[in-house]
Amino acid sequence: MKEIQHIDTQRLVLASQSPRRKDLLEEAGVLIDIIPSHADEILPEGVDPAGCAIALGRLKARDVAESHPDRWVLGADTIVVVDDMILGKPASGDDANRMLRLLSGRAHQVCTGFCLLNASLDREICDVVVTDVTFKALSEAEISWYIDTGEPFDKAGAYGIQGKGASLVREIKGSYTNVVGLPVCEVVEHLKAIDLVEFR
Numbered sequence: 608m609k610e611i612q613h614i615d616t617q618r619l620v621l622a623s624q625s626p627r628r629k630d631l632l633e634e635a636g637v638l639i640d641i642i643p644s645h646a647d648e649i650l651p652e653g654v655d656p657a658g659c660a661i662a663l664g665r666l667k668a669r670d671v672a673e674s675h676p677d678r679w680v681l682g683a684d685t686i687v688v689v690d691d692m693i694l695g696k697p698a699s700g701d702d703a704n705r706m707l708r709l710l711s712g713r714a715h716q717v718c719t720g721f722c723l724l725n726a727s728l729d730r731e732i733c734d735v736v737v738t739d740v741t742f743k744a745l746s747e748a749e750i751s752w753y754i755d756t757g758e759p760f761d762k763a764g765a766y767g768i769q770g771k772g773a774s775l776v777r778e779i780k781g782s783y784t785n786v787v788g789l790p791v792c793e794v795v796e797h798l799k800a801i802d803l804v805e806f807r
């Protein structure tokens with residue numbers, strides 16, 4: 608059977624508590640150890656949204672690399688951008704309602720910034736992928752129903768395209784896995800470039 612082979616006997620360290628990132632990498636055949644970052648996610652000032660997503664991904668990777676300097680560490684951050692406004696995770700039901708109203712009936716961008724780093728090799732590779740997502744127009748009843756599912760609360764922009772949130776999405780242009788939390792194609796390309804995995 609054709610599969611991804613790990614050249615290095617070391618597994619990749621995923622600096623994330625996100626079950627989505629774990630599943631996406633494991634489904635792609637990438638072997639990982641999970642060591643979540645506890646760094647405070649503070650948005651840098653004067654940086655565009657794509658740069659913010661990279662900066663937060665780098666922050667998480669660096670935080671975990673401090674205690675695992677000999678490993679390749681992957682940190683990532685997903686944000687939703689509408690009208691140059693960055694939407695992270697909603698703080699409350701009202702906040703989720705505000706975000707979903709903002710997204711209703713129009714297009715927005717989902718940016719996932721990620722950073723692969725190995726401290727002892729002094730190597731750091733950062734990248735960002737942007738996906739355009741268009742929501743259908745949402746009624747107040749649909750927004751309330753969706754908030755009541757509980758899905759919005761641990762997700763940027765207050766929705767999950769991989770769950771019941773799929774029924775809110777009219778169109779997507781670009782990487783689907785990027786919206787779910789990690790652009791698998793681009794991440795695996797970088798893993799190949801650093802000789803951590805290859806296709807055989």
Ligand SMILES: Cc1cn([C@H]2C[C@H](O)[C@@H](COP(=O)(O)OP(=O)(O)OP(=O)(O)O)O2)c(=O)[nH]c1=O
Pocket residue numbers: 622623624625627643644667683684685686687696717761762763764766767768769772786787788
């Ligand atoms: C837009 C969107 C986001 N998300 C999720 C992906 C991320 O887990 C989350 C954004 O929060 P992040 O801060 O990127 O990640 P996290 O806090 O879940 O995990 P960690 O910081 O430990 O890596 O939103 C979806 O699951 N589906 C979607 O459609």
